Amino acid sequence: MKPCDPEEALQLKYPEPVALAVSYDEQNRRPNIITLGWFMRTSFSPPMCAISVGHTRHSHTTISRGGEFVLVLPSRHQIEAVLHCGTVSGRDHDKFAETGLKALPATAVRPPLIEGAVLALECRVAGTCESGDHTIFIGEVLAGHIAEKPQSPLFSMPDGSIEPLPG
Ligand SMILES: Cc1cc2nc3c(=O)[nH]c(=O)nc-3n(C[C@H](O)[C@H](O)[C@H](O)COP(=O)(O)O)c2cc1C
Numbered sequence: 001m002k003p004c005d006p007e008e009a010l011q012l013k014y015p016e017p018v019a020l021a022v023s024y025d026e027q028n029r030r031p032n033i034i035t036l037g038w039f040m041r042t043s044f045s046p047p048m049c050a051i052s053v054g055h056t057r058h059s060h061t062t063i064s065r066g067g068e069f070v071l072v073l074p075s076r077h078q079i080e081a082v083l084h085c086g087t088v089s090g091r092d093h094d095k096f097a098e099t100g101l102k103a104l105p106a107t108a109v110r111p112p113l114i115e116g117a118v119l120a121l122e123c124r125v126a127g128t129c130e131s132g133d134h135t136i137f138i139g140e141v142l143a144g145h146i147a148e149k150p151q152s153p154l155f156s157m158p159d160g161s162i163e164p165l166p167g
Helices: 006-013 058-066 076-085 095-099
Strands: 019-025 030-036 039-043 048-054 068-073 119-131 134-146 154-156 162-164
Touching: 019 048, 019 058, 030 048, 030 058, 030 076, 030 095, 048 058, 048 068, 048 119, 058 068, 058 134, 068 134, 076 095, 076 154, 076 162
Parallel strands: none
Antiparallel strands: 019 030, 019 068, 039 048, 048 134, 068 119, 119 134, 154 162
């Protein structure tokens, strides 16, 4: 092993799975979507998942206020939408309208699911943890959904592109 800048070492973790988190934006009266690379399962029982959201993101405000999010794994048909949701802010963009992603009603939380995704998990915020310039929102999973026809998840690559696994 040889020493290096931690940022250089962290570049080697890619490909990294990509998720979306949908929250309800009370201020603009619409759901909002953020693209996330930093998420994980954190408990078997009850099932829980954590997402790390930057303090400057509009989603930070909407998830803090609403206390709920839907964690979605997007599919290979949704690459352009994933890039768009990870580039513009819901403060001044209606990302469902701009991407053409279709919202489907959730069963236990207010933010909607996304049609055509690999899976969607309805989460209620059970705790938070500050992590530098991000907040980790820990969500208890209240309900789960999967695509009727199995779909492949997406990964972000070191060059910033989003791709499905080959095959
Ligand atoms: C592949 C990819 C992964 C990202 N991962 C994260 C992440 O884990 N946490 C985060 O806060 N922002 C992440 N971002 C940036 C946000 O998606 C981006 O700032 C977005 O525009 C915020 O939207 P909002 O202001 O509507 O919440 C990622 C962006 C991309 C393209």
